[in-house]
Every structure is written in structure tokens, then in C-alpha cells.
Amino acid sequence: MSDPTIRDRILRAVDARFDAQLAFTQEVVRHPSLRTQEGSAQDLLHRAMEQRGLQMDRWQLDPGALAAHPGAGIIDVDYGDVDNVVGTYEPTVEAGRSLILNGHIDVVPTGPEGAWSASPWDARIDGDWLYGRGSGDMKAGLVANLFAFDALFDAGLEPTARIHIQSVVEEECTGNGSLSALQRGYTADAVLIPEPEEDMLVRANVGVIWFRVRVDGAPTHPREMHAGFNAIDAAHSVIGRLRELEEAWNAERGQHRYFEDLDHPINLNLGIVAGGDWASSVPAWCEMDLRIALYPGVTAEDAWEQIEAHLASVTTDEAGNPIRATATRNGFFAQGYVLEEGSDAEAALRASHREVFGSELETFTTPGYLDGRVFTQYGGIPSLVYGPISEAIHGYDERVSIESVRRITKSIALFIADWCGVQESSRS
Numbered sequence: 001m002s003d004p005t006i007r008d009r010i011l012r013a014v015d016a017r018f019d020a021q022l023a024f025t026q027e028v029v030r031h032p033s034l035r036t037q038e039g040s041a042q043d044l045l046h047r048a049m050e051q052r053g054l055q056m057d058r059w060q061l062d063p064g065a066l067a068a069h070p071g072a073g074i075i076d077v078d079y080g081d082v083d084n085v086v087g088t089y090e091p092t093v094e095a096g097r098s099l100i101l102n103g104h105i106d107v108v109p110t111g112p113e114g115a116w117s118a119s120p121w122d123a124r125i126d127g128d129w130l131y132g133r134g135s136g137d138m139k140a141g142l143v144a145n146l147f148a149f150d151a152l153f154d155a156g157l158e159p160t161a162r163i164h165i166q167s168v169v170e171e172e173c174t175g176n177g178s179l180s181a182l183q184r185g186y187t188a189d190a191v192l193i194p195e196p197e198e199d200m201l202v203r204a205n206v207g208v209i210w211f212r213v214r215v216d217g218a219p220t221h222p223r224e225m226h227a228g229f230n231a232i233d234a235a236h237s238v239i240g241r242l243r244e245l246e247e248a249w250n251a252e253r254g255q256h257r258y259f260e261d262l263d264h265p266i267n268l269n270l271g272i273v274a275g276g277d278w279a280s281s282v283p284a285w286c287e288m289d290l291r292i293a294l295y296p297g298v299t300a301e302d303a304w305e306q307i308e309a310h311l312a313s314v315t316t317d318e319a320g321n322p323i324r325a326t327a328t329r330n331g332f333f334a335q336g337y338v339l340e341e342g343s344d345a346e347a348a349l350r351a352s353h354r355e356v357f358g359s360e361l362e363t364f365t366t367p368g369y370l371d372g373r374v375f376t377q378y379g380g381i382p383s384l385v386y387g388p389i390s391e392a393i394h395g396y397d398e399r400v401s402i403e404s405v406r407r408i409t410k411s412i413a414l415f416i417a418d419w420c421g422v423q424e425s426s427r428s
């Protein structure tokens with residue numbers, strides 16, 4: 001920010017409203033916005049954006065339109081109650097560069113709630129930590145977008161470019177929320193996504209494929225167990241073989257820019273297992289839900305072909321019994337992406353970060369999925385994924401650092417001012 005007085009006004013405005021920001025973050029965390037249950041949390045975001053005078057848009061995701069897109073994930077839930085919310089700010093004078101402030105409202109399941117120190121939905125604060133499922137991933141960031149935007153007006157300024165504040169669904173399973181927003185026509189000169197990234201900027205990240213492997217067995221009474229074929233035992237063999245593919249992909253990391261120094265960027269996660277019907281019947285079936293990563297530059301189609309070919313090569317178990325394993329996609333079908341160095345958007349964020357943190361913005365490679373790929377790959381929009389310090393996302397006692405959220409909010413506010421431009425407000 002070239003004008004230090006404007007900078008100071010914005011930073012003070014973030015501080016002045018920070019208690020309200022924290023309280024609103026807690027309120028959002030108290031809505032258990034698990035997949036297909038995002039409605040009440042989206043109501044809250046819709047109301048908050050409407051109160052700020054934004055032009056509101058809320059729509060249900062369209063499975064038909066999504067299915068036609070190559071980057072969409074397979075949908076195996078009902079989208080009847082699954083909505084995106086976007087609030088748009090139109091400037092009185094259009095001078096700067098437009099911006100999408102994106103965040104996802106959906107959260108992953110809690111696991112056994114008794115293993116948490118307190119309810120995952122009580123949004124407890126203890127010292128510098130705000131606890132709760134979704135606190136870090138990524139309700140703190142979603143709300144930071146809104147309050148960073150507020151800070152400009154509180155400082156007596158108004159942005160001079162179009163801004164879309166997006167609260168999207170489906171980030172944790174398909175990426176279809178952000179994809180639907182892109183299909184609806186939302187575009188801008190840059191997008192910022194405050195995922196919990198430890199006060200750093202994501203340089204590169206993996207793509208992800210979700211798939212289900214079904215192994216069929218031959219049920220019998222256990223008294224003649226060897227006449228049957230145990231699908232659950234066979235599933236172990238199948239997983240062992242898929243681990244070979246995982247290791248082969250990890251062994252290639254030296255050929256993938258920004259992944260050379262990671263120990264194990266490609267992780268195959270066996271997330272859900274189901275099989276059999278009865279303890280005294282040799283199981284007739286086993287189904288496993290899996291998640292695997294792929295490098296940027298590898299298409300999801302290519303990765304999927306390799307997975308299918310590898311599974312086809314699994315024809316027998318260790319004892320030589322024939323195995324029949326079939327794979328079907330059931331979620332993410334997403335490529336990774338790289339934020340190319342030298343963009344104007346990154347330069348602006350670097351300057352804002354320096355103002356707030358007093359140090360250079362660090363970049364890193366993350367072996368997890370991010371919606372940034374939607375905007376970068378299909379919209380040609382540079383995606384800045386940059387957000388607060390968190391611990392235990394997707395685990396027990398998920399939490400986000402409150403002071404980190406404050407700093408990130410300040411940095412986002414300065415970034416908006418720089419990227420979109422500001423003028424003295426005509427409202428005051």
C-alpha cells in the first residue's frame with residue numbers, strides 16, 4: 001500500500017471489528033454444515049452478505065450441467081438442498097481489477113464425537129485457539145473474506161472494482177461448488193481462497209480422485225470355508241497391489257516441478273470399508289472407498305486409466321485364487337495445479353503480507369486438494385490460496401489460531417485495497 005495513512009486506517013478497522021468477526025465465526029462453526037446439510041449455514045452467510053448491501057445470488061447445484069464438465073466430480077448424493085451463495089459488490093466507479101473471494105462452507109464428518117475434548121459444534125475458545133469442526137477448514141477464512149471487505153468501508157473507503165464473495169459447497173468431496181460458480185458465469189482478474197495454509201501461499205498442489213473398489217467373493221458356511229472365497233481377505237490383496245501403484249507414483253516425484261523435495265506427496269487413503277453380512281458366512285462382497293492424489297500436469301483421465309489398468313492386473317490373491325475387483329469413480333475427478341510465479345496478483349499479496357507480518361511471504365507445495373484448480377484450470381484466473389494457522393483439520397479438536405486469523409484478515413483487506421483500488425467513500 002503506497003499510502004501509509006490509508007493502510008493504517010484499514011488495519012485499525014480490522015482490529016475494531018475483530019471481536020464481531022470472531023463471534024460471527026463461532027456462529028458459523030455452530031452450524032454443522034456436513035455434506036448436503038449446508039442449508040442453515042448458507043442462510044447465515046446469505047443474511048450477512050445481504051446486510052452489507054451486496055447483490056445476492058443463491059442457486060441449487062445442477063447435476064446435469066455439472067456432469068457435462070470434465071472437471072466435475074461424480075455425484076452420489078441428492079443436491080435438492082445443496083446451494084451456493086454469492087454476494088456481489090458493484091463499484092460506483094470501475095477503475096481497478098476485479099476479485100473473487102472464495103471459501104467453502106462444507107465440513108468433513110467429526111468421527112466419534114466422544115473423542116473430542118468438547119462438542120465439535122460448540123465453537124469453544126481457549127487461549128489463542130478457536131475449536132470446532134470446520135473452524136480452520138475453513139470457516140475462519142470464509143468469514144475473514146467478509147470482514148476484510150468490511151474493513152475498507154469502516155475505514156471510509158470503497159473498492160473501485162467488482163468483488164464477488166462466494167460461499168461454496170462440495171469442496172471436500174467433488175469441487176462441484178466452485179465449478180458450479182464458474183459455470184454460472186462468475187469470473188474475475190484474481191481469486192483468493194483463505195484455506196488454512198499456515199500463513200503461507202500455496203505454490204502447487206495435487207489433484208485428487210475418489211473411487212470405490214468392489215471385490216466379489218463366494219459365500220459359504222465356514223465349516224467348508226475353503227470351498228468359498230472370502231471377499232474381505234481378497235480386498236487386502238487388492239489394497240496391497242494398489243499400494244504398489246502409489247509407490248510407483250511417489251518414485252516419480254523428482255520429475256514433477258515443486259514436488260521434488262516432498263517425501264511422499266502421493267497418498268492413497270483407504271477411507272471407508274464395508275463388506276459381508278454375517279460373522280458365520282464367508283463374505284460375498286467387500287467395498288472400499290479410496291482417495292488418491294495425482295501431480296499437476298497429469299490429467300485425471302490419465303491417472304484413472306493407470307488405476308484401472310493396475311486393478312485389471314490384479315487377477316489372483318497370494319494363494320492363486322482368482323480375484324474379481326471392479327473400480328468406479330464416486331467423487332473428486334480433479335487435476336492439480338501450479339500457481340505460476342510472477343503474477344501481478346501474487347506480487348500484490350506479497351506486498352500486503354509484508355505490511356502485516358513484517359516478513360516475506362513463503363510459498364509451499366501441499367499434497368491436498370484445493371478448489372483453486374477450478375479457477376486456474378478452467379477460468380484462467382490466478383488463484384491465491386493463503387490462510388491462517390490451524391491444527392488437526394479433519395481430526396479431533398480441529399482448531400484455528402485467532403491471532404493468525406486477525407493477521408490474515410488484515411493482509412486480505414490490504415490486498416483487496418491494492419488489487420481493486422479504493423477511493424474515499426461517497427457514503428460517509
Ligand code: ZN
Pocket residue numbers: 104137138171195196
Ligand atoms: Zn478446506
